Amino acid sequence: MRKLRVLIADDYEQVRSAIIQVLSVDFKIVGVVGDGEQLVDSAISLSPDVIVTDISMPMLSGPEAMKEFRAQGHDIPFVLVSANPFSAEESIRKVRWRLLTNVTQHMS
Helix, strand or coil, rough: CCCEEEEEECCHHHHHHHHHHHHHHCCCCEECCCCHHHHHHHHHCCCCCEEEEEEECCCCHHHHHHHHHHHHCCCCCEEEEEECHHHHHHHHHHHHHHHHHHHHHHHC
């Protein structure tokens, strides 16, 4: 069976190494980058099956990189992760607010 091809993005080397160690057993790691701009460029050139990205990174955050990547017409699944509980909580709040705003607009 073919292993899913994964691109990993995190700005901390130790976190990248830990993600690689955990995922490489069941997935093929096709690229590893350290910021959001590299993530977008590598995702376009490598065309992975899935992207695992830190929420908070330099240049572009994980969600910002995902938005830019999708705006260019690409539709690869993203998994957003964070070793920082505060940045994860803030991102969840932002997503929840956007979802509620969109649902409310569509119901009006």
